[in-house]
Amino acid sequence: MAGHGMRAVAAMGRLRAATHTLASLDLAPDEVLAHLDDLMVRLAEESRAAAANDPLDVQPTTASCAYAVYDPVSRRLVVARAGHPSPLLAHPDGHVAPADAPAGPPLGGNGLPFEAWEEDLSEGTLIALYTKGLVRGSPDDDTRIACLGHILAQQDASTREACDAVIYAQLSGRAAENVVLLLARTSVLRDDQVASWTFPSDPAIVATARTLADRQLTSWGLSDLTFTTELIVSELVTNAIRYAPGAIQLRLIRDRTLICEVTDASSAAPTCAIRGLPTRVDADSCSSLSSPNAGAPVTPAAAKPSGPNSRCPRTRAMPHLSPRTTDHPPTKMSHLVKVPSNS
16 A cells, blocks of 8 residues: 555555455456455545645555465366556575566556466466565665565465565664565465366256265265255255256365355356345245345355355355456355265
């Protein structure tokens, strides 16, 4: 965030809250930046209006951002940038390279579109996102970036140790400066943690999808989740058949939670049609969510939604989501189901 002081802190808080909300919708990184750019434009308009009455009441109107999403199933990293330094990727073989996504204008800038950059990563790759203050201060910033890459290449260090090493090496002897460093090491889900099936758009395959999901849960020792998962699979697959053309993919992922994911070829997110839903949802309540109209109220409230097409509320009624008609990758509908602690 450009600027210092309470105005910058307040603007950063609004930007941070918006980022968390957009992240929960499972949008593509370049789309997230487009929404954040719109927010910064509105903040700039508010700042100009305030400055007309009080010249001292000026808020920051631009910010930089790097937004990254990593999929541990496909091992794919997707990055988009808005005037922010390129994240660094320290590969397990010691090679360090930037995630060279197009820089894009700062948030609140000239409104140009943002572009995403993708790459498949090996397990154990260290991803480093940082602010400009970490590499500023030498005649050539590339020198400090090279030093940063050398430290990150030490693969035997934990992320905490790597953070400490970078901070001590890059900031030692320098004046106090606002610096952010975020490190993450990639992991990969094993083949036996993922089950995936592709079906034609045919109502007859709903029963087949339920049966396959049931068998997979049994093989994972999660029979206690069969009933809940069958309801979720039925709802998501039926809606995909009813409202989206083309093939449908069902994917079950077992990690810290059980994820039930359905992907179709539609480019529009479904709406959440909740009529008369109580404010608080208990274990016996159901949701009536669909795409784009009301669907069968079969999804149990015990499931936790994920992504823009979630069909189940948490502990309160979900807001209405309007369908999108712009070109986007295939729609992905997910539910998270808690895996029993003894499994």
